[in-house]
Amino acid sequence: MAGTLLSLVVAVAAFGWVLAPLFGEPTEISQARSTDQIQDAVDRSVRELKTDLELQKIQASDLEEIQNFLETESKR
């Protein structure tokens, strides 16, 4: 009996907490991107490619092309 009562309390608390945000003001979901995160990802890719440049696995012109692509992609 105690377990059933406790379960009832848990159920009310859980649904109360889940439904609580619906009573606030409507707001649109942020469509913003983290520019820091994107720049970090671009930097990381470029650095890996620079290692390949040192190891002669990519030509300088190709690296530049890929870098430009990554910069463009990051602004989409």
Added chain:
Amino acid sequence: MNALGNYSLYIAFGLSVWGVASAYLSYRNRDERYLRSALHAIYGICGLVVLAIILLWAALLRNDFTLKYVWEYSRTTQPAIYKITALWGGMDGSLLFWCGLLAIFSALAITFNRKNNMRHLPFTSMILLMTLGFFLFLLSFKTNPFEPLRDSAGILVSTYTPQMMQGVQGNGLNPLLQNFYMAIHPPMLYTGLVGFAIPFAFILGALAHRERNTFWMRSARNWAVFAWMTLGVGILLGGYWAYIELGWGGYWAWDPVENASFLPWVMGTAFLHTFLMQEKRGIYRFWNVFFIVMAFLLSIYGTYLTRSGILQSVHAFGQEDPSIPWYFQLGNIFLLFMAIMAIVSFGLILRRRALLKSGQELESAGSRESMFLYGSLLLGLIGFVVLFGLSSPIFYRMVTHHELNRGPEYYNPRILPIALMVLLVMGIASVSPWKKGGWASYRKQLAIPFVAGLSALVASIFAFLRGGQASLADFHSRPLTYIYLFACVSFSFFVSAIILEEYFRTARQAHRMGRAGKLSCLLSPFRENPRRYGGYVVHLGIVCVFLGVAFSATFQREYQESMKPGDAVRFGPYVVRMADLEHDDLNADLQKVNDVRIWADLQVFRGNKLVALLRPMRVFYSANPQQPTYEVAIHSTLMRDFYTLLAGFDLNSNSATIGAFVNPMVAWLWLGGVLLLVGGLTALIPMRKW
């Protein structure tokens, strides 16, 4: 408290139903209130399922036999560790554990992405909540681990008086599962299988929200690496358990359940490689989505195969009661969920096909980009060969009502040549040049590895020929096995040389550019580029696995001799002397002890030198004394394992049958597993700034 555990699953199911609706409304209306409500549902489910797990553990530990699950999988004499592992020893508990891991991972994933990937979360959380809802439906209405136990007259055991409960022992965990590696193998395996749900949900979320930019994928990639690594280690741990517990001298038998865990791993491997290309070049968008969808669907398929009773396997969880209506049979509920997820996934791929077009063309068939695609497609091909081998007996039985067994004779000739090609491509891709490629670059980078591979081939052929007529006769009896072995040795040296050469070149370059000192430059590749060099450590681990499999499968030798204390017998390169045959008190009351053991004390000599003292044993568990388990004893070195077991015994004549296997290089498999773990963890380390 069992009522609380039971109701917490129902409440969690209710939250998941609301959560799916709320996530869908937030996707349609872009209203953050609904999204927040859906995210709260995920956190709430996480808390409730973790509570249910804790309550079930508590019931197992205190031998609460009013629960059917506790009675079936625990026993008063069972050690506490196996009462804890009983959580995943049966179907209901293992599904609860599956659901608990998914709920925890979902809560962590949305917490870490709430700030940066908020715009994807409506669809992502909807997928996660649908998956959680499916498992919670099963747990609430189909496989509830809190189901009360009834006696044969249908009376609830919870209504018994304490006097009536006296002497109730419980059925107990399957003796084969009372092994330390069963305490860690399933959690690792489940972590991997469940982990693929997170990148799957994130990638579908991004696709649904028309995301072109690929940089958000890093978080999905980290989850995929984590899932892939734990699943890989889990599979190897399962192989180790089979090796030491089943007493057959092997570790992999293409068992359907083994295959079912291998399938998502192989698709995850392909995903991790095509992902690298999407990140840098914006290509293979379709393949990325395809491979991660397959990894997720196949992880569910594997769970379905183990639990529906459709397969007969040492790992399966048993048969479904045929009197249950078809629409409520576990297997059919799984199939319905898989069908829904497949329709959602492939429907989305079709609707967003324009987004999945590569922005760039491949410029050379020999470029790095092409090599990564070849490798991934070969992995995909392995996946489909295994999937066909796994599924065709099921369809065959449905149509003909006859059994069709798919064993090594189906898998080996199909998988081995493709796997060797993967090994070769794995090496070549590491040195392949970006974009336009150019064979001149290959010539320069492959010269030393080519010499290494060729030398290994010549050396292995010479070593083989030293065996004389016996070797040649063996070659004539199974030529393909030897051809695969020589290719494997040669390719392994080739790949290892490529990795080591590149590692030392990178370290030298870091020193030359002044980024590291003479000694510290040895660590600089891992500090400057942990993802790539972590990946190379994994590749070395894969090479170790290939060598271990190739040598142990080709040169395993089996022996069996009847012995008495004092006898000495030769088993291949070893001489074994049985010092004693002993046992526990065989009259012990199995109601009071967990097990009774019989063992042989063996002295193992190589030449005249004592190299090991081994104690293989048979253990009679009170849970099932009719099926004694093997506890093998192994003298393990990098070159070979000397594997012994107590195959039989006669206590009246004080004699025993000792079985033995000489298994070359099996330790390399486990070494490969360690490297896979180390490399995977390294690849998860954030990159350090130069």
